[in-house]
Amino acid sequence: MKLITATPWGVYSVWWRHFQVYRSTWLVNCLPPVSEPVVYLLAFGYGLSPLIGEVDYLGQMIPYARFLAPGMIAIGVLFQSFFEGAYSSFIRLNFQKTWQALLTAPLSYTDVFLGDWVWAATKGSIAGTITGLVAVLANLYDLSSLVLSLPLIVLGSLLFGAFGLLVAGAVNKVDQVNVPIFLVIIPMFTLCGTYFPRDTLPPLLAKFAAFLPLASLVDLLRWPLGLPPWWPLLLLWLIGWMVMMARLAALRIYPRLFS
Amino acid sequence: MSDALNLKAYDLWKTYGDEAVVQGISFSLAPGEIVGLLGPNGAGKTTTVGMLFGTVIPTKGFVQFGPWQLPGQGQLARAQMGIVTQEDNLDPDFTVFKNLTHFAHHYRITGAAARQRAGELLALVNLEHRAEAQVDELSGGMKRKLVLARALLNRPKIVFLDEPTTGLDPDARQDFWRLVQHLKASGCGILLTTHYMDEAQRLCDRLLLLQQGKVIDEGTPTDLVARVIGREVAEIEGVEAQILQDLAARYETWYRAFGSGHLISLPDRDPEVVWGAIAAHHPSRLLRRPANLEDVFLRLTGSVLE
Structure with a gap:
């Protein structure tokens, strides 16, 4: 694949096209990131808090709902960016032929790829931020902490958006998107320390969960409660995953457009 | 510019x-x-x-x-x-x-x-x-x-x-x-x-x-069209192929079996001679029409556009 120069306008223009679609149905689009964390926080926060009370996290006892909130932010990031990258990009690539239409304009492949990727990350970031605001309103996350966590939310959204694009480029039928959902997404969002500390898992399973990138994101988003001493490595781990996913996604989608 | x-x-x-x-x-x-x-x-x-x-x-x-x-x-x-x-x-x-x-x-x-x-x-x-x-x-x-x-x-x-x-x-x-x-x-x-x-x-x-x-x-x-076929083509049914092939060879025109009939190009110079010769065999169907690109393609490739 030849590296074709991207232009800021080209990337922005592709992103802008997706934003216009989103804007036309903004109320519907805002519903999942608002309703999901509210439901989760109600169900798990109120439902499980009386049963669990406090959890032991990095040697200190934390109220369960405060432990849960950063996990909910990470899940909002994961779901919205991954599903936009996987399903929506697959549809734009294979059914609506949006990518093909964009490539008849003065846009390079890199423009279109980056525009789609940044858009998927935007949706993840919107979801993560809205979830964070819900947590702030519920007094489970400080507003100042949320502001400082925004770069993490963006990084996580870029990572899972790139993973979604990789899936969109790798599968041939839309139903096949379910395969990585069952093999990767569901294990990730259940085991990676979102709902409970990973050290309650059997050691081998805990290691596997820590290997998955959502674990690093959740650990970093939980920084107001404490950070493990090797946290810079977690950050590098996330960046490494993101670069690898984006590279693989670009390589998988390119041959679908250029022969 | x-x-x-x-x-x-x-x-x-x-x-x-x-x-x-x-x-x-x-x-x-x-x-x-x-x-x-x-x-x-x-x-x-x-x-x-x-x-x-x-x-x-x-x-x-x-x-x-x-x-x-x-x-x-x-x-x-x-x-x-x-x-x-x-x-x-x-x-x-x-x-x-x-x-x-x-x-x-x-x-x-x-x-x-x-x-x-x-x-x-x-x-x-x-x-x-x-x-x-x-x-x-x-x-x-x-x-x-x-x-x-x-x-x-x-x-x-x-x-x-x-x-x-x-x-x-x-x-x-x-x-x-x-x-x-x-x-x-x-x-x-x-x-x-x-x-x-x-x-x-x-x-x-x-x-x-x-x-x-x-x-x-x-x-x-x-x-x-002019270079490959000429000005006119006759579409014919109900005449022996050999007769038309002989006509085409004699007047140096193009002949081809086509569907249930035949095509033959009429020479630009004095087309009436060939047309008359075909008509003399009383074909069941005979049509004289301007040559077109379909004929060109048929002559050059042996196949029709589809």
């Missing part, structure tokens, strides 16, 4: 594995000229067009469009190109009007300028009354016209029309042809791929006849 924006294809080749889909195609296209790629399905027309605007990477050869060379500078070249692809890739998420204004954004045409340009183009293609319709509500002909309007947003110097009227009814095709002629009159260079003989004959200044990825002949439609 317009003279600098000639398009030249140099020895284009495209192979997929062992299969050579395009084999050494070279041609040029000048402003205000309509060049047609005429050939049956699978002749390599769409692959060739893809190489001209940069989505198909040539195995060998390149395209020069003004100062830009493709495939490397496709992004820059496309700023001056209008592309109507064979597949429908209009944006189902937007109305007819927004399909234009939002696509104009990619050319840095925004705001009031985009709305004005979209209005002009909808008027040009007679779709202003459907501006607020959803794309799915349009007929096939309307969709093709909207794709053409989208391709003209940037006032391109050259337009690629890949099988633009396939599947359209006769009225819609006539309407589309009117737009193509309007573009030509405005100085736009047009490359048209088609497998419709009448479309090629009516619109194109110059034709490249393609078969299995190769240019088998080229020229103006009139010259091709």
